Amino acid sequence: MTISKLLVANRGEIAARVLRTAKARGLATAVFRHVAEQEGPAHLIADEVVMIEGPTPVAAYLDIPQIVEAAKGIGADAVHPGYGFLSENAGFVAALEKAGVTFVGPTSEVIDLMGDKVRARAFVEERGFPVAPSAIEDDDPASFVERARAVGYPLLIKPSAGGGGKGMRVVREDSTLETEIETARREGERYFGDGRLFVERYIERPRHIEVQVMGDGQGNVVHFWERECSIQRRFQKIIEETPSPALTPEQRDEICETAAGIARAVKYRGAGTVEFIYAQDGAFYFLEMNTRLQVEHPVTEMVTGFDLVAEQLRVAAGKGLSAAQADIPQTGHSIELRICAEDATVDFRPAVGDILLLDEPTGPGVRVDSGILDGGKVTTDFDPMLSKLIVHGQDRAQAIALARQAVQDYVILGVTTNTGYLDAILAHPDFASGDISTGFLAEQSETLTAPGEDVSDLLMAAAALSDERLVSEVMQIPEMYRKMGGWRN
Secondary structure, three states, X not given: OOOOEEEEOOOHHHHHHHHHHHHHOOOEEEEEEEOOOOOOHHHHHOOEEEEEOOOOHHHHHOOHHHHHHHHHHXXXXXXXXXXXXXXXXXXXXXXXXXXXXXXXXOOHHHHHHHOOHHHHHHHHHHOOOOEOOEEEHHHOHHHHHHHHHHHOOOEEEEEXXXXXXXXXXXXXXXXXXXXXXXXXXXXHHHHHOOOOEEEEEOOOOOEEEEXXXXXXXXXXXXXXXXXXXXXXXXXXXXXXXEOOOOOOHHHHHHHHHHHHHHHHHOOXXXXXEEXXXXXXXXXXXXXXXXXXXOOOHHHHHHHHOOOHHHHHHHHHOOOXXXXXXXXXXXXXXXXXXXXEOEEHHHOOEEOOEEOOEEEOOOOOOEEEEEOOOXXXXXXXXXXXXXXXXXXXXXXXXXXXXXXXXXXXXXXXXXXXXXXXHHHHHHHOHHHHHOOOOOOHHHHOHHHHOOOOOOOHHHHHHHHHHOOHHHHHHHHOOOHHHHOOOOOOO
């Protein structure tokens, strides 16, 4: 099939990033905007901006009938979901399929299977791929608590339909097991409308390693190597890199081929990510599969030279994979920092405010995927991530040095961000040596957020005075006073 017009059913930095590739490929483009939403880069890039309605901006972006009708109304051949919102909603994909609009991603059946942690886990285990010891509530709800105890402590409780770390609970003592199960069930029902649970052995000081895959829907799959995603706060990533400093070449090949094998088994179509828990002894276990493009996909693009959105569009148009596995390199080292509007010293509390000055870093090996504009407003309507800072160096040491310089040069005035916190992580000796785990930020919380001399006012003043536009406006004499000359009363 031919895709001539693409609707991006998303917003912020990912919408802008998808639109740039679509326009470079000669496609007509459209993107959504809610009346309460600030203008962003995506709205300036797209050929067409489609207004959507809803009691809240998020509700509008989750309104399947409205989005499908909008796609049909503007004559879009295809819809790219980005990540978040409806990107992994099988019902949305089925509605597009029924309307004759191509979804840039896997089929609704594959999303339904791999999006359910319990079913996905069973599917993977049945085909001989590694999974951690576990117990699934659906197998026998009456005996779930006893079977959970039999797995052994520490345990990790997860909602079956979960994602983003929501509803996950670590249990180390038997006395708290039943209480934590009930808490996890309530959170699963609240966040996902599904209280089903499963538990698995919690791996102490694990690493989170994921593999980027791309399939043509016919069983042909290639991988684009792995990403290390262990730097997380509250189960959510804030720094990602590739290659992983933990893996030997042999381990890298093994984990990447395992991911590709899982994707082949499900006849995966489009871009997806197979995630693994990696133990200190080198063992790894299937965690889940994200059936969409990941936030951290730019680091993969930096080391391979492939545009993953272009690959998605190619596969969606039925043209198949553009490269064989042997043609996909892994060159140098790349690191991504998620720039978020939040206060790391107050339990990562989301921040709001007007962006008074925005000066993003540039230069060789530096890329910024941004969802904000100078003069914009940061609200609580959406996720606090504002942009992504990505760097690429010849090796990990050079990439860390480049990332530190770039994040120090990143200026956002008017709203609190985590740039200083990210720099503190990069500067930590354990990060530099690669001795990290998913618990690293919690273990080093006092070190990374220790209060120092408060120079924020001085830094803001210096940054403001370095901006010629701001200085010019401040120093300009209003017309009525200028005409008065030197007259005084």
